[in-house]
Amino acid sequence: MLRSLCSIAVRLGGARQPRLLSSAASGDGNDGKGAKDAIDEDLLNAIEGVANNIHPQNGSEKKSLKNTLINRLVANEKASFDAAAASASSEMLDDQALIGLLADVAGDAKVEKKLPPKSAQLRQEKRGLVLLRKEIFYQAVQSGFTTEEARVKSETIVNEAQIKLQEQRKALLNDVREKVEQEEVEETERSEKDQKLFTMALEFMEKIYKDDLISSAVRKPVKVDNDAIKLFNQKPLGIWKKGEKYEDFSLGFWKQWDERAARISNGSFGPTNSFEEQIEWTTKGKQWEYPIDNEFKMGDESNVSFIDHVFLERHLPSLGIPKSGPIAHFMHLVCVGLSKNPYMTAAKKREHLKWFADYFNTEKQKLVHKLHEQEQIAAQNAL
């Protein structure tokens, strides 16, 4: 954060540096014509006056003196700007509190002590206790105690050692737990320091960019006052104290008259636009319902499949129609015609077929057959 802020300050300083340098360079090249942009008009006039006073006759010396004075003033201006820029950029580095914060944040974390695994520790302790017991037993025997006394003494000391070992292990565990808690506390403090550092950096940034910020007048939000008096939740004033005793005296006729007038005035005087008009027509059945549906109000026919309408030849064998001959040909034509009729129901089409079947009974079939044969013979004789 500090590095980026310093780089921003350096960039701000660098943005104005080339202009001054270019003006200085152009000043040297153009014999002071370019430098007039950086130096005031009054100052230029003063320089002219001084040059005229010192060298009134010699033109070349007057010109060189004027150039020297202009260059020196330009250098002085550059030095002043450099000092200002340096002080601005070094302001952050000289802030001791900020450096202290950074040092705290960048400090290395302490190396955490590791606990040995418990089973390994217990095994080691057990072995140590056995060796300790042997040493104490040996010392007791060599000191002149009897074997039984030495045994009792070694057992006592080993028990004491075991108790001390357990206390030591518990103390170590407590130390580790306290260390963990302390680390949590330090983490919290470090986060607080980070927040403080961020706040300081933000203030510094605002200080740098204060002149560039747009001071726009944003509309202020209006706060609602919840304690204001609500007009419609007030209690009656209590002026009329005997309101319950009054009755309504009126004729029935005028009451009905008033109700009818109210109904007429509350009701509308027809649709106010074209949409309401069409809705009214659709409700009354004067207009098709939109969107268009060609199955609109089909009734029972909506449950009948198109197969029953189109494929009617399958009913002919059950009606007794012969399968070949002129009658069969005729009935085929009847089926084709009925299947193309969109205005008849499937039941009505079957009635037509039944009528034709009743018409072509057995006697009519023989007659048609005979007439057909005669026609065939006549056709052959005609050839």
Place this chain on the structure above:
Amino acid sequence: MLQNRLFLRHFIANFATSSAFEPREFENNEKTAITAVNALTNARSIVQITSKEKVGKRFRREFNLPQKAIDGLRNAIITCERPAKQLQNEADQLAKKLEQRRFPESPEKLKKLRDEVKRKLKSGKKDEISDFDKESFGGKVQEAQQYEIRNEVDRIMKKENFNWKPLEITTKESAAAYSLARLAPNYAEITRTLEEFNTIPDFQPETVLDFGSGAGAGFWAIQNKWPDVKEITMVDLSDAMMKFSMDSLRNEQSSEASQNGRPFVHNNVNFRRHLIPSLNTTYDVVLAHRVLCEIGSSETRLQLIESLWKRTNRFLILIESSQTGAFGGLLEARDFLLTQGTLVDYRKLLKSLEEAVMLSPKVVRIVEDYNLSDYEKYALLMEAVPPGHTVPTMLPTATVLAPCPHDLGCPLGVHSSCTFNTRFQPIRADGRRSEKESDGTEVSKFTYMILEKSQRKVNNEHTERILKNRKLGGHVTCDVCTAFRGIQRITLSKKHGEMYTALRSRRDGDLLPINLKTMTSSGIFEVDN
């Protein structure tokens, strides 16, 4: 075992230092109380000091070869082919090599080291023949590469001082060089060790075994200590060394003993290359001087210690160099004998008691209690077993005569050793002075262990031993190895009178001339309380 000892010392230190103790110092006319501090754990205690009634003489400072030994060595060297000056030069080089000789590492550790070195070498090399290319190269190229790697590993191991080999003496001249290099210091070391037997005035061994006799220094030391030994047996694996020592021990040609058919300076001296296989031949004193450093494996060393122990009637003496590795090997042998000596052969015991119809529930309970240590079971069974029966152990019971005042673990750490010094006059065949010589004598450092085949006496006056005696202006600060309290540091000043005088005259490795009786201690594990 070292880990157990270290853990136990650390274990006790944790509890001993948990409670603070303010020492008080007062003086009586006869008895004086001073503050003693444990040198390793910093536990403090108040110790009452009194003069010992019978204070033995302090050990001698200088041990020189007898003239007979020097004459014998000279006669043997004269018979060598090469001149004496050349042999002395070889002896000097051998002495330097033996001084820097290291104790052998265990084969498992060496193998692990070799594998690690080889792995590092292979990771460093990048022109290794990969598995894909192995088929294209012949067997000879692969063998050459393996040979190169092995040579590299050997070179690195040798540079890092892992190049132990047994000392081999195969010629008469090398035996002469070894005798010139080591006869005098070996004699000094063994004689200084045998000074410990001054505390046993009536001990007179009849038979002595010198295992790894070498130049015969043990023979001369035993002759000097016990002139009336009836039989001395010298065992050495090196044939050339054995023959050279025989030449050194010959009588002169003009003496009467030589004419009577006895060529050696002792009437009954045996020279052997191996131990007698039978266990019926036993020796009152068995001496093994610088033998453990010649055996490369720990198991083999313990086997040798066991066989020597079974052939010992009473005392076994082990002497090694003062390096930490050698001291570790010595401790290993000591702990082996002490633990096996108190480990009861339970199956054998129960079987013999059952046959005698004397098995009691008390004995069974003691045997089956797994909370008791081996020593505890041994002590309890010694009382529980009916008279007329002995408790069988894996090995005969051992105790340490010297230098330790106790039979427990050594309180010294892994990287330190219990060192003793001795002075001797060097013998040289070229007539010049030795470069390490100062005022005509040299110093030899060693460590030793004397084990006795018996049980330690109860309520005995313990022989505390001075490890380090710092004689400062007007007072003396001593590190003392005690029987029960590890290494204690005590300070006596001139106001303590004759006790101060007696302590000041002692050297490192001597016995403490005063009695220490602990009155109060900051430790919590005290038997006296």
